[in-house]
Amino acid sequence: RYSVPEHALPCLLFVDATDPTSSTIVRLSTKDPLSSLYSDALRPISQEFAELSRFWKRRDEIKANRHRLERAKTEVRDLPAQIAESSDRLKRAGENATTGVARQSSELEQWKAIAEAINGLYGDPTVCVKIEHHPVAWQVIGKLRSYQHRLSEAKSIGDSLLLASQQEASSPAQVSLERARLEKRLGRVRQSVEAKSAGISSLVRDEIRRLEQAISRAKSELNSATWEKKSLETRFDEANMFLRNHSSDTLDEDERLLADFDRSLRVRGYGDDVLSESSPAAFSIIKVLHGRKHLGTNELVSHSGGCDAMRILFLAANPSQTSPLDLEEELRSLEQELRGVKFRDSITLIARHAVRPDDLIRHVRADKPNIIHFSGHGSTRGIILRDDTGGYQAVEGANLKRFLEGRGINLVVLNACYSKGQADTIQGAVKTVVGTTDAVGDEAARRFTVAFYRSLGDGLSVREAFRDGGDAVALHGLVDVFHCGGDLDLVMVDEASR
Numbered sequence: 001r002y003s004v005p006e007h008a009l010p011c012l013l014f015v016d017a018t019d020p021t022s023s024t025i026v027r028l029s030t031k032d033p034l035s036s037l038y039s040d041a042l043r044p045i046s047q048e049f050a051e052l053s054r055f056w057k058r059r060d061e062i063k064a065n066r067h068r069l070e071r072a073k074t075e076v077r078d079l080p081a082q083i084a085e086s087s088d089r090l091k092r093a094g095e096n097a098t099t100g101v102a103r104q105s106s107e108l109e110q111w112k113a114i115a116e117a118i119n120g121l122y123g124d125p126t127v128c129v130k131i132e133h134h135p136v137a138w139q140v141i142g143k144l145r146s147y148q149h150r151l152s153e154a155k156s157i158g159d160s161l162l163l164a165s166q167q168e169a170s171s172p173a174q175v176s177l178e179r180a181r182l183e184k185r186l187g188r189v190r191q192s193v194e195a196k197s198a199g200i201s202s203l204v205r206d207e208i209r210r211l212e213q214a215i216s217r218a219k220s221e222l223n224s225a226t227w228e229k230k231s232l233e234t235r236f237d238e239a240n241m242f243l244r245n246h247s248s249d250t251l252d253e254d255e256r257l258l259a260d261f262d263r264s265l266r267v268r269g270y271g272d273d274v275l276s277e278s279s280p281a282a283f284s285i286i287k288v289l290h291g292r293k294h295l296g297t298n299e300l301v302s303h304s305g306g307c308d309a310m311r312i313l314f315l316a317a318n319p320s321q322t323s324p325l326d327l328e329e330e331l332r333s334l335e336q337e338l339r340g341v342k343f344r345d346s347i348t349l350i351a352r353h354a355v356r357p358d359d360l361i362r363h364v365r366a367d368k369p370n371i372i373h374f375s376g377h378g379s380t381r382g383i384i385l386r387d388d389t390g391g392y393q394a395v396e397g398a399n400l401k402r403f404l405e406g407r408g409i410n411l412v413v414l415n416a417c418y419s420k421g422q423a424d425t426i427q428g429a430v431k432t433v434v435g436t437t438d439a440v441g442d443e444a445a446r447r448f449t450v451a452f453y454r455s456l457g458d459g460l461s462v463r464e465a466f467r468d469g470g471d472a473v474a475l476h477g478l479v480d481v482f483h484c485g486g487d488l489d490l491v492m493v494d495e496a497s498r
Contacts, residue, residue, distance in 0.1 A: 012041055012296075016283040024287055026296040035366070039352060040297045047354050048289055052270075054320065055261055056280065062254050069246055072239040079236040086232055090225040097222045101215050108211040110134040115204045122147045122197055140203055147196040150189055157186040264324055268292060293335055294328045294353075310343070310456065310493040313369035314351040315360070317376040317385045319392035327353075327375050330415075330446040337450045341457030343493040356386045357395060364407055371411045371492065372404075375445065378416030378436070397425030404429040410490060411462065413452070415445050420483045432462050432486035444478040456492050463488035 010033040016022040029036035114137060117130040128144055131137045164179045262275055269288040273281040289295035314334070316327040331351055338347055350367045352359060355376075364372070377384035382394040404412065404426055413434040414423055423435025434452075452469035456462070466484040473480045 010036075012037070014283065014286045018281075018283070022283070024283075024290050026286075026290055029297040032366075036297055041295060044289060044294050044353055045286070048285060048294070050320065051324070052265070052274065052280070052285065055258075055265060055275070058254075058258055058261070059275075062251065062258055065246055065254070066251055068242060069248065069251060072242045072246075075235055075239040076243065079232055079239070083229065083232045083236065086225065086229040090222075090229050093218070093222040093225040097218050101218045104211050104214050104218075107136055108208065108215065110136050111204060111207045111211065114140060115208065118144075118200070118204065120201075122200055123151045136207075139207075140200060143196060143200050143203065147193065147200060150193045150196060154186060154189040154193060157182055157189060161186065261324075264326070267326070268328065292328045293332045309346040310371065311348045311367070311369040312350065312371045312373055312453070313363060313367050314349060315355045315363070315372065315374045315376075316351065316353045317355045317374075317383075317392075319377075319384065319386045319390075321391055322377050322384065325376065326442045326446075329442070330375055330449055333446055333450050334453055337454050338457055341454055342459055343457055346493050347457055354386055356388065357393060359385075360395075360403060364409075368408070370408060371413070372409055373413045373415065373449070375415045375449070378414065378419045378422075380418050380421060382422055383414060383416050383419060397422035401426040401429045411492065413449075415440070415449060423483065423485060427485050430486070432484065432488065432490050434466065434482060434484050436481045437483050438479070438481040440481050441478070443476070444473045444481070447472045447476055447478070448480075448482055459491065459494045461488065462486075462490045462492075 010028045010030065012026040012028065014024045014026065026041055028040060114131045114134060118127055118140075121127055122144055125148065128141050132141060161179060161182045164182060265275055269291060271284070273284050274288075286295065314331055316331065318325045318327055335349055338344060338349055341347070350363075350369065352363050352367075355363075374383055377392075379394060382396040382400070384392050384394055387393040400422055409429075410431045411434075412423070412426060412430050412432075414436070415434075417436060417439040419435035420437045421435075423433040427433050448469040451472035452465045455465035455468045460468075462484065466482070466488070470480045470482055473482070
């Protein structure tokens with residue numbers, strides 16, 4: 001379904017999941033495709049998503065904080081009245097738990113003692129004596145006595161039936177009629193006895209259950225009122241704390257900084273489908289990265305079969321804890337410019353991003369450059385690289401000099417702020433070094449890079465290339481802070497390179 005041009009192999013094919021007809025081909029290095037897969041595709045994608053994630057997270061945090069600010073204002077205004085009402089409910093629940101529960105607990109103990117004393121022996125005459133000292137016993141004593149009376153009546157009827165059976169032989173007809181009457185009466189009495197037994201059992205059981213439920217309900221109401229008051233007070237404290245730490249002014253400032261972040265991302269080529277949507281379009285990010293030459297190999301391969309006279313290793317570092325730099329635009333401009341220079345077929349440009357100290361050794365060994373161009377942050381202490389924990393690390397000039405000695409590097413360009421100190425230090429380890437005497441902005445850094453390497457690619461000396469770079473900065477009204485030392489007559493590529 002997808003046609004990949006032969007000249008693009010080896011490559012990665014990215015397909016839009018929402019539109020399978022849309023795809024992007026990312027070319028990998030022909031020299032080491034597996035290494036290129038990581039360094040030229042997976043790593044830049046990961047880094048870009050990490051930076052965009054910071055934007056998305058900050059955007060959502062500010063939106064949530066704006067909503068929380070309005071809610072906190074409302075809570076600080078309304079919660080005191082609710083807390084006062086909750087305090088009244090808690091007071092009533094506490095009083096009920098203090099007095100009502102104590103009384104109900106006493107009654108419950110009495111009913112449990114009555115249940116234990118009766119223990120199903122409703123016909124025992126001594127039961128009433130055992131329980132009559134309990135104040136609540138009057139509710140059951142009458143029922144017990146009624147039960148015992150009906151039980152005695154049943155016994156009396158039973159005795160009469162026995163006597164009738166004994167007399168049945170002398171007067172069969174008359175005794176049979178009396179016996180039937182007694183049996184019918186005995187049945188009614190026995191039903192009454194069973195009903196009274198069930199009534200006594202139900203009364204005791206229901207009273208115990210009622211009191212247990214009332215005690216549990218009172219305790220639950222007290223716990224609920226306590227929790228409600230505590231919850232309201234916690235919300236009030238949290239709302240006040242939020243208002244102390246956040247204000248409309250601080251949120252306005254956060255939104256301004258986010259807007260700057262948004263603009264910088266839009267300059268890179270991102271639109272609403274990435275920056276404004278709750279579910280960003282991943283394929284759009286791939287397209288932007290590829291369009292900015294940040295994805296895929298950046299090698300400028302010789303088409304004539306000649307030697308690689310000018311091998312530029314472009315090292316970029318912009319740790320997440322530092323201010324964002326538009327290093328991709330500098331790289332894109334450089335690559336585009338080199339494609340039009342006189343000796344373009346003798347130039348190779350290799351770009352490595354998110355560079356850490358260990359990467360310097362790895363890339364110089366693997367890529368064998370004769371020019372190292374560093375683009376990123378700098379300070380008087382050294383150039384700023386990423387570290388292994390997600391932060392940053394300054395690499396001092398003395399350590400750079402030790403690293404560069406004997407590695408065949410002819411030219412080093414430190415396109416970072418305040419790098420003249422490092423440039424002066426490493427000058428003895430390489431032929432020529434370019435640094436800066438002060439802070440340098442994105443545009444000045446980009447314009448110097450483009451003009452400097454254009455002249456080198458046309459076969460001019462470092463002296464002439466450095467002049468053209470400085471003039472390109474000045475002619476655009478920018479401050480020229482670049483400094484060059486070492487062999488200024490060095491020529492990186494000429495006719496012999498062809």
